[in-house]
Amino acid sequence: MKVALLNPPWTFEHSIYFGCRAPHLPIELGASKTLLERAGHATLMRDGLLDELDIGGMAEACAGFAPDMIVVTTAPTYLFWRCAQPELRLPRMLLDALRVACPHATLVAVGPHGSATPDAALRKLGADIVVRGECEEVVLALANGGVPGEVPGTAALQPDGSIRANGGPQATRFTDLPAVRWPDHWVARHHHHHHRFEQPHQGSGHDLPGAEVEASRGCPYSCSFCAKIDFRDSYRRRDLVPLLEEIDALRAQGVGYLYFIDEIFLPNRLLLEALVGRGLKFGVQTRIDLWKPEMLELLGQAGCVSIEAGVESLTEAGRAELDKNCKLSTDELADRLIMAKQHVAFVQANLIQVSGDDPAMVTAWRERLLAAGVWANDPVPLYPYPSSPDYRKLFGLPDAQAWERAHAHYLGLFDRMSDIQDDTPLPLAELESVCRR
């Protein structure tokens, strides 16, 4: 089968989206391509930003390939599935153009939206099929001739307008995922070093391309705000051989900085020892309470220059309310962050707005950490994504109005956006007016 894999040319006007807007490697598509090609299928992969294609250009490229199936992701890479833009405007516009350019192709949407609310996503997108959960093996099953709506993890629109679905969200095996290869011109254009903020100095490779990789998928914790119930949930660690093969291929393409998109980059001595001496810098997101002093030292030796660590609340009661399952006290967390800063150039503690956290205490804590060189953000409320426990506590199981409900709740919470958000957010119905025809 001929399968096209597309990442739309993202824009976020009037969105509450607070993920990074720079181009990143669409790992869900790259991993799908790897499995599809290994099974003998022909693929075409295009990324709106990295290929500098608008919607018309993407549709034209697809028409030239004449695919049997087209896969469109509804969030800009796996890295942002947990904090995706709520609106499906861009994927819908791309799917509309593809319907005209490739009238015989089956249109498949993958991403967090269809994973959480398949019926609503199918109707908003005008797609033929949505995939629930991690997509690689489901896309392969469809390409191998599986029946839409019968393949586990698919929901498919039927000719009479009904929806046929089989099962809940799927998880890819992942541990043995072969090395994913990326086009040279994508890597050359990938100037962005995700979450890298230390001061450039000679030899730090800030001028070299960046890239994203995956050493593990999922997380053994279940924090109440974390939107991963429907994908990337259970923790799996990838075999070192294909991971290092992928990393070395990126090095050979000139990459100087990697960002591990892992939900939680857990201490992994074998991986860190393998990275020592490879000459790469890298960034991670993790929990600082899981890192012992000697492993923090090894993390720095391996090339880590950026840690983003979720602390969330500055009281033990607040962290318990968020189901953080954190064993350290607030002072111990601060000490561990400051220790990490001795080995890693940029360390950030993430805070979220928790009702019990006194603003004066937060200010004092932030100042203490800042004096030691550790950045802590100004806490903001989090969006109750339908795939998070918080959504279910607030509203019950997600239904067809789940995203609208979460959006209205979020917009009602406060009167300012963080400095990386558009400060004129619109209600979801307005953002998605194109999805309602």
Ligand code: SF4
């Ligand atoms: S530790 Fe991080 S990835 Fe894991 S559940 Fe909590 S917020 Fe999510």
